[in-house]
Amino acid sequence: xxxxxxxxxxxxxxxxxxxxxxxxxxxVFEGRVWDIARETFRLxxxxxxxxxxxxxxxxxxxxxxxLALRTAMTGAGPQEQVALVRQYRHPVGMELWEIPAGxxxxxxxxxxxxxxxxxxxxxxxxxxxxHTLVDYFTTPGGSTEAIRVFLARKVxxxxxxxxxxxxxxxxxxxxxxxxxxxxxxxxxxxxxxxPSTVxxxLALQAHxxxxxxxxxxxDAPFVPDRQGPxxxxxx
Numbered sequence: 070x071x072x073x074x075x076x077x078x079x080x081x082x083x084x085x086x087x088x089x090x091x092x093x094x095x096x097v098f099e100g101r102v103w104d105i106a107r108e109t110f111r112l113x114x115x116x117x118x119x120x121x122x123x124x125x126x127x128x129x130x131x132x133x134x135x136l137a138l139r140t141a142m143t144g145a146g147p148q149e150q151v152a153l154v155r156q157y158r159h160p161v162g163m164e165l166w167e168i169p170a171g172x173x174x175x176x177x178x179x180x181x182x183x184x185x186x187x188x189x190x191x192x193x194x195x196x197x198x199x200h201t202l203v204d205y206f207t208t209p210g211g212s213t214e215a216i217r218v219f220l221a222r223k224v225x226x227x228x229x230x231x232x233x234x235x236x237x238x239x240x241x242x243x244x245x246x247x248x249x250x251x252x253x254x255x256x257x258x259x260x261x262x263x264p265s266t267v268x269x270x271l272a273l274q275a276h277x278x279x280x281x282x283x284x285x286x287x288d289a290p291f292v293p294d295r296q297g298p299x300x301x302x303x304x
Contacts, residue, residue, distance in 0.1 A: 084292075092121055096128075102172065103214075104128045129207075129214035133184045134170035134265035136202055136273060137194055137221045141246065150246040151270065152192050152224070166245075166255075167263040168218070169194075181287050184219045189227060192244050196221035201285040203272035204292050207264060215292050218269045220276075220284065249273065 089110040098105035109123045137152035153166045171187035173180070181199060188194050202220040206212075252270045255261040276284055 093123075097125070102174075103130065103212075125211075127208075127212040127214065129212050131173045131214060132170055132216045133173065133180055133187060134168050134216055134218045134269060135184050135188045135192075135196075135221050136168050136218060136269040137188060137192065137196060137224045138249075138273070139222070139224050139246065143248075149249045151249055151252050151273075152194060153245050153247055153252070153266070154191055154242045155245070156242050161262075163262075165263045166247075166261050166266065168266050168269055170216075170265050179288075180217050180291060181219070184217075184221070188221060191242065193227050194221075194224050195227055196225075197223035199287040201287060201289045202276070203268055205264075205268055206292070216265060217291055218265055218272070219287065220273070249277075 091108050091110045093109040095107050096104050097107050105125055106128050107125050109121050111121045139150055140147050141150050155164050155166050157164045169188050169191040173183055200220045202218045204217050207214045253274055256267050256270055
């Protein structure tokens with residue numbers, strides 16, 4: 070395997086966009102939210118290997134999450150707090166503390182618009198200041214799901230007449246404002262497990278430590294979107 074040059078002698082660290090050409094693709098399961106595809110491709114981009122390989126993957130529409138941040142007066146003085154909701158997740162049989170999040174399930178809706186909608190629907194909140202906090206793939210070994218986490222500040226509650234009627238797992242979903250340090254401790258102690266919450270709160274700590282200088286604009290370029298089995302990643 071070729072050696073990667075030291076940091077001083079190479080371009081800035083970044084993931085590489087080098088999709089392999091799919092030789093065969095089939096949707097083997099169609100679900101309500103996501104599908105399962107089976108794809109055959111050659112791992113070597115120069116197609117020198119003898120046999121292609123086949124993998125199953127979840128074809129996911131993608132999602133956004135929102136870390137809403139406010140400063141509140143407490144008995145110990147001003148405290149930065151994060152908005153968390155507690156939602157039952159059946160696959161793991163747990164009620165997880167999570168930042169508000171939702172699927173990209175409306176055609177043509179921009180990422181930021183999805184985030185505004187989900188913050189309103191899940192937490193009855195609106196925000197006047199938005200930035201991109203962090204982007205990540207949830208399970209790149211088996212799913213196409215990509216998530217952008219936004220930072221929302223200058224947050225306010227919506228009026229009773231504007232509140233969204235939640236159903237199913239979201240119907241009994243309490244909201245809590247929790248101090249940033251407490252959430253960080255819960256993540257590091259292994260008491261909070263939702264991936265967007267874990268990624269977002271640690272990214273928040275890093276941004277705070279750097280004086281917010283590396284925050285990206287709300288419309289910063291996003292990691293590529295994949296549009297179904299056999300589809301190429303856009304340039």
